[in-house]
Amino acid sequence: MEMFLTLSGGFAALADWKVLAFMISGFLIGTFFGAMPGLTSVLAIALLLPITYTIDVVPALVMCASIFMAGMYAGSITATTINIPGAPSSMMTAIEGNKLMKKGFGANALGHAALGSMIGGSIGAVLLMAFMPLAAELSLLIRTPGKFSLVLFALVVIVIVDKQNIPKGLAATCLGIMLATVGIDVLQPIPRFNFGTETLVEGIDIMPLVIGAFAVSEVLIQAQNWNSSLEQNLAQVKDVKIRRRDFMPPLSEIREIGLFAYIRSALIGYGIGILPGAGGSMAAFVSYAVARSGSKKAKEYGKGSREGIAAAETANNSMCGGAFVPMLMFGIPGDPTTAIVLGVLVINGLQPGPRLLENQADLLAPMLASLFISALVLIPLTLYLLGPYFVRIVSIPKGLLYSSIAVVALVGSYVATYSTFQMFLALIFGVLAFVMRKQNYSTVSLLLGFILGPDLEQYLRRSLSLNDGNPMVFLTNLDSLFFLGLTVFAIYMILFRKSKALPAPS
Amino acid sequence: MSGSRRFFRPGILFPLFLVLLTVIYTAAAFDIRTQFTGDGEVSPRTVPLLAAACMYFTLLIVIFQEMRHPHEEDEPESGLLRPLLVIAATAAYIVMFRPVGYSLSTLLFVMVLFRIFEFNTRKPLIFILQAVIVTAIFYGLFAGIFGVRLPALIGDVI
Numbered sequence A: 001m002e003m004f005l006t007l008s009g010g011f012a013a014l015a016d017w018k019v020l021a022f023m024i025s026g027f028l029i030g031t032f033f034g035a036m037p038g039l040t041s042v043l044a045i046a047l048l049l050p051i052t053y054t055i056d057v058v059p060a061l062v063m064c065a066s067i068f069m070a071g072m073y074a075g076s077i078t079a080t081t082i083n084i085p086g087a088p089s090s091m092m093t094a095i096e097g098n099k100l101m102k103k104g105f106g107a108n109a110l111g112h113a114a115l116g117s118m119i120g121g122s123i124g125a126v127l128l129m130a131f132m133p134l135a136a137e138l139s140l141l142i143r144t145p146g147k148f149s150l151v152l153f154a155l156v157v158i159v160i161v162d163k164q165n166i167p168k169g170l171a172a173t174c175l176g177i178m179l180a181t182v183g184i185d186v187l188q189p190i191p192r193f194n195f196g197t198e199t200l201v202e203g204i205d206i207m208p209l210v211i212g213a214f215a216v217s218e219v220l221i222q223a224q225n226w227n228s229s230l231e232q233n234l235a236q237v238k239d240v241k242i243r244r245r246d247f248m249p250p251l252s253e254i255r256e257i258g259l260f261a262y263i264r265s266a267l268i269g270y271g272i273g274i275l276p277g278a279g280g281s282m283a284a285f286v287s288y289a290v291a292r293s294g295s296k297k298a299k300e301y302g303k304g305s306r307e308g309i310a311a312a313e314t315a316n317n318s319m320c321g322g323a324f325v326p327m328l329m330f331g332i333p334g335d336p337t338t339a340i341v342l343g344v345l346v347i348n349g350l351q352p353g354p355r356l357l358e359n360q361a362d363l364l365a366p367m368l369a370s371l372f373i374s375a376l377v378l379i380p381l382t383l384y385l386l387g388p389y390f391v392r393i394v395s396i397p398k399g400l401l402y403s404s405i406a407v408v409a410l411v412g413s414y415v416a417t418y419s420t421f422q423m424f425l426a427l428i429f430g431v432l433a434f435v436m437r438k439q440n441y442s443t444v445s446l447l448l449g450f451i452l453g454p455d456l457e458q459y460l461r462r463s464l465s466l467n468d469g470n471p472m473v474f475l476t477n478l479d480s481l482f483f484l485g486l487t488v489f490a491i492y493m494i495l496f497r498k499s500k501a502l503p504a505p506s
Numbered sequence B: 001m002s003g004s005r006r007f008f009r010p011g012i013l014f015p016l017f018l019v020l021l022t023v024i025y026t027a028a029a030f031d032i033r034t035q036f037t038g039d040g041e042v043s044p045r046t047v048p049l050l051a052a053a054c055m056y057f058t059l060l061i062v063i064f065q066e067m068r069h070p071h072e073e074d075e076p077e078s079g080l081l082r083p084l085l086v087i088a089a090t091a092a093y094i095v096m097f098r099p100v101g102y103s104l105s106t107l108l109f110v111m112v113l114f115r116i117f118e119f120n121t122r123k124p125l126i127f128i129l130q131a132v133i134v135t136a137i138f139y140g141l142f143a144g145i146f147g148v149r150l151p152a153l154i155g156d157v158i
Helices: A002-014 A017-035 A042-055 A056-080 A088-102 A104-141 A144-160 A163-180 A206-224 A227-238 A251-257 A260-272 A279-293 A306-330 A336-347 A354-395 A396-417 A422-436 A443-466 A476-494 B003-007 B008-030 B047-066 B078-098 B101-115 B123-147
Strands: none
Touching: A002 A104, A002 A354, A017 A042, A017 A354, A042 A056, A042 A206, A042 A336, A042 A396, A056 A088, A056 A104, A056 A336, A056 A354, A056 B101, A088 A104, A088 A306, A088 B078, A104 A251, A104 A260, A104 A306, A104 A354, A144 A306, A144 A422, A144 A443, A144 A476, A163 A443, A163 B008, A206 A336, A206 A396, A206 A422, A206 A443, A206 B078, A251 A306, A260 A279, A260 A306, A260 A422, A279 A306, A279 B078, A306 A336, A306 A354, A336 A443, A336 B101, A396 A422, A396 B003, A396 B078, A396 B101, A396 B123, A422 A443, A422 B008, A422 B078, A443 B047, B078 B101
16 A cells, blocks of 8 residues: 555656656657667666766656657667667567558558557556565565575576677676776775776776767767768658558557457566566567467568567567566666666665665656656657657768767766766777677676676675685575576576577577 | 788787786786685685686687687778777867866867768858857756856856
């Protein structure tokens, strides 16, 4: 009952014009970044991170949630209209949506994508709110060795989820852990790896890493891939005409897809969201594969299947709710967006965990409400109001766009501490991430290694200290044993079990 | 692929760079002095050394894989010109940011980026005007809306 009242308070908080303005502007920013090929909602939230130093935590979190939801949905816009997924999670939508576009049903495909996103996003947010108190109580049962094994499980999944690149993923994760060890030790008041400088005693802040890895590196990648003729081709896309009335999918088509298909996809997306490192692409892919394997119209897949669009879009938006569970409960982000949201919490002095829900649920409730309202209201509303203009987003000059991103990223780095040292760090991490991306090292693994490294170290050392250095504590402790077993199970399922469906998305 | 090209390419050089970083990191880890040790107490250098050991092992595999299956599509050097120009411009911008102030340094930075991304370079007036507009918009965002004090050369704005 208390939780219900708190959640109601969260919805009431959105009635404040300031908070509402942040939610709507966040949704529009997320739509823009999600729809624009090459830009993602991760980049949008990364650019927002420095601004959270200057605004209250509630509007900052509300804005993050609406960017997340909008970014996940908006990838389907350019995926459908020009066959370039605005976000990686819309890859499957591009396969089906663009085929429909070519047949003259572009608006209908966008309508199905929006409906799927709306249903998936809403179910994901409801599940998040419904199971949060239970998850909080369960997480209280986990003791220090169990927490270590849980963080280890998360790191292992993050590394093996891209099974083509495990050594590089592991190297990126280790690099993240190593960067996180710079500064004061997690248990003793001694500086480490400061190389005699005072600046590094405080450690490396998450902000320049996020800005560098996601914003500066993106500008560098775009500079390398720069092609002015491609820009001219994209500029011609604005001539595509889409009418508002065509957005509403006919009831007969929705019935054909079926309520069960929507709910199944939403549950798949939510479940995958809880897995660390899996993200929206995996959710969309698995849901699409499951829908195809059980479909009566399997032959339509690949040729413009509305069912395929619904499956992929429902799952990737439902993933948003799932990804918040491990982040809020254990400080373990499910994907890069929630990793940055975790940064927002930490910057504002909030420590994720069951105590956060117990003591400061009023700060989190508006964020959960924003996730729900963004899915249920803003997705259809934005499609109806702005749908005909969506396709023009890609015709914005890239020179103007990337120059603006560079300015926001660098000035944003300065804002946090009023120090140009942070700007230099952002540049250094940007160059590092640029090379990593060109060489197929995952920057997401780098970020998650950086975030989870201190927890891994702290729980390992605490567990051993309390048990006279005996590592058997990780096997004799039931919760720890459970997560170690889960780790072995995940390794088996991801690496050794032969998939009957489609090849894994790259 | 010739012998020297087989080794001097980003696929090999980058993990070697990471090995070098890890060597420096390992040396610094051995310098960490613990304040107190008890029974079963894990030293502050233990996890860094474990991470470094894992890094060496992983990079060894990466280098071995790169040697066995070299990627033919390594970027030509000409493709790096624009990113290098962006890096140089950004470094210069950061150096200038405080002494010159937000307005002038950002205006110059935006103009250089416009030039690199070939944005309106054939229309000088529009080129300058749009650079001024971008600079002004982000000044408004940071200083106006979020109340951030940005460095200035003269007065509070310029």
